[in-house]
Amino acid sequence: MKDLNFALIGVAGYVAPRHLRAIKDTENRLIAALDPNDSVGVMDAYFPDAAFLVEFERFDRHLEKLRQNGQKLHYVSICSPNYLHDAHIRFGLRQRADVICEKPLVLNPWNAEALQRNEVETGQRVYTILQLRLHPVIQALKTRMAQQAVQKHEVDLSYITARGNWYYASWKGEMPKSGGIATNIGIHFFDMLIWIFGAVQKSEVHLHRHDRAAGYLELERARVRWFLSIDEKTLPQAVREKGGRTFRSIRIDGEELEFSEGFTDLHTESYREILAGRGFGLDDAAPSIALVHSIREAEVLGLKGEYHPLAALPQGRHPFK
Ligand code: NAD
Numbered sequence: 001m002k003d004l005n006f007a008l009i010g011v012a013g014y015v016a017p018r019h020l021r022a023i024k025d026t027e028n029r030l031i032a033a034l035d036p037n038d039s040v041g042v043m044d045a046y047f048p049d050a051a052f053l054v055e056f057e058r059f060d061r062h063l064e065k066l067r068q069n070g071q072k073l074h075y076v077s078i079c080s081p082n083y084l085h086d087a088h089i090r091f092g093l094r095q096r097a098d099v100i101c102e103k104p105l106v107l108n109p110w111n112a113e114a115l116q117r118n119e120v121e122t123g124q125r126v127y128t129i130l131q132l133r134l135h136p137v138i139q140a141l142k143t144r145m146a147q148q149a150v151q152k153h154e155v156d157l158s159y160i161t162a163r164g165n166w167y168y169a170s171w172k173g174e175m176p177k178s179g180g181i182a183t184n185i186g187i188h189f190f191d192m193l194i195w196i197f198g199a200v201q202k203s204e205v206h207l208h209r210h211d212r213a214a215g216y217l218e219l220e221r222a223r224v225r226w227f228l229s230i231d232e233k234t235l236p237q238a239v240r241e242k243g244g245r246t247f248r249s250i251r252i253d254g255e256e257l258e259f260s261e262g263f264t265d266l267h268t269e270s271y272r273e274i275l276a277g278r279g280f281g282l283d284d285a286a287p288s289i290a291l292v293h294s295i296r297e298a299e300v301l302g303l304k305g306e307y308h309p310l311a312a313l314p315q316g317r318h319p320f321k
Pocket residue numbers: 009010011012013014015016034035036037078079080081082084102103104129131184
């Protein structure tokens with residue numbers, strides 16, 4: 001599908017250019033964008049002719065005017081902070097458009113259930129970005145795992161993506177707005193693990209702080225020790241010496257899976273899949289939303305039981321406390 005009209009909410013942020021590019025690469029057009037922050041020079045590289053508004057009410061009025069003039073809005077793309085997603089999705093559905101919303105689609109299972117009812121009421125669809133499911137290495141892993149007879153694989157997942165002090169001053173550092181690190185950063189990996197190894201049977205949390213979290217998951221076909229961190233001091237020495245800020249490791253039954261490359265165009269690929277009728281919707285997102293919600297609510301057990309070895313690393317203080 002091409003030549004479709006898009007509107008975008010949250011166009012001034014970090015991830016928005018990947019959506020602008022995906023809209024362009026799929027031969028569609030942006031007709032309007034909203035952001036309370038007007039640092040949106042990036043639009044020139046993609047859609048200089050699109051309307052840009054900093055006030056929601058004017059954005060709403062503009063879309064209504066286009067509608068009354070017979071211009072159909074096909075999709076609303078959402079790149080706003082996590083806690084605003086469900087309200088922005090509802091706005092998109094009320095515009096009689098389908099919605100493409102960033103991860104995590106919503107913060108709580110009941111938000112997703114409400115959106116399911118909104119889909120039925122409006123007859124429109126909600127899609128989300130779960131780009132790891134489109135990563136060739138992860139797809140090959142899923143195929144390989146499905147062919148093996150092993151009852152429970154032993155998995156260690158470590159994902160360290162260093163963030164500076166700005167993170168704690170932004171909405172991303174606020175639990176009610178981002179959901180905290182397990183939700184905001186971990187959701188990609190939790191979705192991937194459930195997608196490959198099946199439903200969650202047991203979940204324990206050993207550590208859950210502003211800058212790191214660790215726990216243990218029992219899935220239908222895997223036992224997973226997981227560790228997530230945004231503290232650069234938790235990066236392996238070899239990564240730090242090379243000036244790197246990210247470390248991704250998945251060890252399955254003692255074997256390392258290499259998947260550092262291949263992340264660049266996955267938003268465009270996500271859009272292609274959605275436009276071809278193969279997008280991931282509310283049902284696909286639900287299991288990982290339920291898991292991250294339960295992780296947020298869980299009692300933190302400390303270093304007991306099946307904890308990830310990196311959970312024992314020394315912990316620093318919150319930079320602003
Ligand atoms: P960001 O803070 O850089 O951008 C968010 C933007 O939303 C900002 O420009 C902000 O001004 C705008 N905004 C705030 N309130 C708004 C409102 N009421 N209406 C409209 N716009 C509003 O954050 P980001 O890193 O770009 O993240 C945006 C979303 O994308 C989040 O949900 C995040 O989890 C997700 N994300 C996904 C990936 C991925 O790999 N799929 C990567 C990064 C971020």
